[in-house]
Amino acid sequence: MAERLVPVISLKDFDNRKEEITAQLVEAAETAGFLTLVDHGITIEEIEKQFAISKTFFELPAEVKGKTPHSRETNNGWEYKAQLRASTGTYDQKESLWLRRGSQWPSDVDVPNFEEITRTFMDKCAGISNQVLFCLAVALGFPEDYFLVANDVNKPDCLTQLRLIHYPASEDSVGTWRAGTHTDIGCLTLLFQREGEDGLEICPGRESHTSFAMGDTFTPLPAHTGPIVVNIGDMLMAWSDDRLKSNFHRVRAKDVGKSPARYSIAYFNQGRRDFVLQGPKKKYPPMTVEEYFTQAVQRNFARQQLAVA
Numbered sequence: 001m002a003e004r005l006v007p008v009i010s011l012k013d014f015d016n017r018k019e020e021i022t023a024q025l026v027e028a029a030e031t032a033g034f035l036t037l038v039d040h041g042i043t044i045e046e047i048e049k050q051f052a053i054s055k056t057f058f059e060l061p062a063e064v065k066g067k068t069p070h071s072r073e074t075n076n077g078w079e080y081k082a083q084l085r086a087s088t089g090t091y092d093q094k095e096s097l098w099l100r101r102g103s104q105w106p107s108d109v110d111v112p113n114f115e116e117i118t119r120t121f122m123d124k125c126a127g128i129s130n131q132v133l134f135c136l137a138v139a140l141g142f143p144e145d146y147f148l149v150a151n152d153v154n155k156p157d158c159l160t161q162l163r164l165i166h167y168p169a170s171e172d173s174v175g176t177w178r179a180g181t182h183t184d185i186g187c188l189t190l191l192f193q194r195e196g197e198d199g200l201e202i203c204p205g206r207e208s209h210t211s212f213a214m215g216d217t218f219t220p221l222p223a224h225t226g227p228i229v230v231n232i233g234d235m236l237m238a239w240s241d242d243r244l245k246s247n248f249h250r251v252r253a254k255d256v257g258k259s260p261a262r263y264s265i266a267y268f269n270q271g272r273r274d275f276v277l278q279g280p281k282k283k284y285p286p287m288t289v290e291e292y293f294t295q296a297v298q299r300n301f302a303r304q305q306l307a308v309a
């Protein structure tokens with residue numbers, strides 16, 4: 001079922017297969033808004049290495065993890081069960097570490113080689129993101145490098161982040177969510193999962209990036225080490241005049257019985273703060289990425305009020 005909904009797309013021999021890959025990516029982006037990438041160039045060993053370093057970090061005592069505390073202003077740093085969801089009115093049952101290239105990083109004293117390994121991993125994620133973004137720009141009628149410039153991680157105003165996530169083992173989780181239903185508000189997300197740590201569910205069928213109506217058919221997407229789950233975020237939905245779909249998803253634990261811990265890693269391409277965003281058909285007025293985020297957060301905040309009312 002999930003395999004039919006979320007196509008597996010190979011990036012093998014990218015330079016010679018760009019047109020074929022573009023057609024596959026666009027088909028998936030216009031429907032499920034989710035796809036799975038294989039032959040992307042990051043090895044299982046490299047992915048496991050990044051998960052291992054993530055686990056080492058999360059196993060540290062809270063006071064050590066708290067040396068890089070989450071800041072509301074920058075959205076970087078470590079948070080513990082602090083994310084309140086508009087959709088559920090409850091806090092996600094997880095902890096996470098948000099990192100930006102220029103942000104404060106855990107020290108090598110606390111987690112040996114954390115920074116070196118993680119920066120290498122982020123660079124690989126940027127390379128894969130650029131391949132996907134190249135194809136989507138061409139398909140939308142933008143210049144080939146349009147989204148690459150808009151998401152250039154070498155520019156100081158780039159908002160792209162890596163998020164290491166840990167959902168602790170739990171029991172009888174009815175009434176709580178590991179990650180409540182949401183869409184990603186950035187541009188394009190790469191998600192890494194580990195074999196056997198299921199829980200991700202997706203719900204296609206959204207018509208506009210400003211709507212909050214979610215359908216009721218969620219499809220589980222089994223976790224595998226290796227393939228990368230890629231999804232469109234609200235920013236890219238807006239940037240494509242709602243042609244590419246940013247769809248709802250969530251992470252659940254078992255209502256009854258034990259759920260093992262789950263680790264995931266998300267790489268969020270979030271654009272450059274000062275880049276001006278507008279779709280080719282100009283469905284929405286032009287705005288900078290910063291203005292877009294301000295509006296998106298305000299919309300979510302209004303929903304938050306509704307959710308807890």
Ligand SMILES: O=C(O)CCC(=O)C(=O)O
Pocket residue numbers: 163165179184191200249251264265266
């Ligand atoms: O952990 C996951 O699989 C999903 C994470 C997610 O959707 C997010 O952080 O936006």
Ligand SMILES: [Fe+2]
Pocket residue numbers: 182183184249
């Ligand atoms: Fe998400």
